[in-house]
Amino acid sequence: MYPYRISVDDHDLLVIESDGYKIQPVVVESLIIHPGERFDFVIYATQPVDNYWIRGETLEVNRRTIAEAILRYKGAPTQNPTTSRKKCTANETCLVLNCPFSFYPKMKHINCMTFDKVKIMTVLDQPPAATQGKFQEHFLNFAFPGPDFAPDSINGIAFTFPGVSAISQPDGITQPCSKSDCGEEKICFCTHSLDLNQGDTVQMVITNMGRGKGWSHPVHMHGHSFYVLKMGLGNYNHTTGEFISQNSDIDCGGGKPQDQSMCNQPRWSNQSWSNGNVPGLNLKNPPRKDTVIVPSGGYVVIRIRADNPGLWIMHCHIQLHSADGMALVLNESFANLPKVPNGFPTCGGFRRDTPSKYIKAIFYIRKEGISNKTRLQHQQQHTKHPK
Numbered sequence: 001m002y003p004y005r006i007s008v009d010d011h012d013l014l015v016i017e018s019d020g021y022k023i024q025p026v027v028v029e030s031l032i033i034h035p036g037e038r039f040d041f042v043i044y045a046t047q048p049v050d051n052y053w054i055r056g057e058t059l060e061v062n063r064r065t066i067a068e069a070i071l072r073y074k075g076a077p078t079q080n081p082t083t084s085r086k087k088c089t090a091n092e093t094c095l096v097l098n099c100p101f102s103f104y105p106k107m108k109h110i111n112c113m114t115f116d117k118v119k120i121m122t123v124l125d126q127p128p129a130a131t132q133g134k135f136q137e138h139f140l141n142f143a144f145p146g147p148d149f150a151p152d153s154i155n156g157i158a159f160t161f162p163g164v165s166a167i168s169q170p171d172g173i174t175q176p177c178s179k180s181d182c183g184e185e186k187i188c189f190c191t192h193s194l195d196l197n198q199g200d201t202v203q204m205v206i207t208n209m210g211r212g213k214g215w216s217h218p219v220h221m222h223g224h225s226f227y228v229l230k231m232g233l234g235n236y237n238h239t240t241g242e243f244i245s246q247n248s249d250i251d252c253g254g255g256k257p258q259d260q261s262m263c264n265q266p267r268w269s270n271q272s273w274s275n276g277n278v279p280g281l282n283l284k285n286p287p288r289k290d291t292v293i294v295p296s297g298g299y300v301v302i303r304i305r306a307d308n309p310g311l312w313i314m315h316c317h318i319q320l321h322s323a324d325g326m327a328l329v330l331n332e333s334f335a336n337l338p339k340v341p342n343g344f345p346t347c348g349g350f351r352r353d354t355p356s357k358y359i360k361a362i363f364y365i366r367k368e369g370i371s372n373k374t375r376l377q378h379q380q381q382h383t384k385h386p387k
Ligand SMILES: [Cu+2]
Pocket: 216, 217, 218, 316, 317, 318, 321, 322, 326
């Protein structure tokens, strides 16, 4: 559920790969990993024979949640390490990879490298161009818009799973969004899908903004890996690291300031950024990934080529968020799918026979409408910047 900052005492990490794609190696003191992400790194066993702590620490403020393991050199005694983590100083700063914010408070002496600054290793693997007529841009706001009721949603739509196999029985979907009351300052529940045309370059601007912004969402896509072209972060106080305001590149719509709008129909503040003309896009050797963090109060620009017909779910990888509706389906070139074989079994609507405690809890929250309060506490706790 939480991001962890991973380090190994007295050893730098040489990060070489993420989500199955080789990157141009970077040497860091630590890296931050969110649910769904994978990182490969190398450490050189060049230190004296001994035991060393491998550390995972969450980013929370005023609370410490740690995971620990031991790096034991061959020949070291079977005991706990006595090592401590590197002291980051003005003369010897630490570099942290994959921060969901721009920087740590100044006194920490930690520099951040956001993932859009990483380069892919394979130079032949380049993002598709924004060709006129074959280019789509979609804005997707992962948030908990309220005010009274704040389900986990994308553009104010809480995903409802179809009661049938949508790929073999598309006509059996009973709650399509076309029949729901969704809109700019509305909340709705339906089987949210996004239509993609075969061969198009699809750019997505994934935001975590508006009144329902929360902690960083690790957004995961099935059926594709995407190119990470740009990250836009919130504004923070350089000295204290406290959050100040959301990124002004995005207009949240609704005729309201960002922090009051549901941000269900976000767009570029500057319309000349449309059609792929976003300044600062990293189009040369951008990294590829299938899970990317969308920072609180900010956005990520990603691209794919729609070359994989099917229905692919895209969701926040925090289980609680996706189960409660922070998901949608990419309806990609449906007409190009092979026909379902003759006699393929069909199924009707389903019900969970014995809802788990967890599902019951969600229903309870929905019924009692306490979701917003809980979420607000959640958000306040997690949008604070680490100190
Ligand atoms: Cu999430």
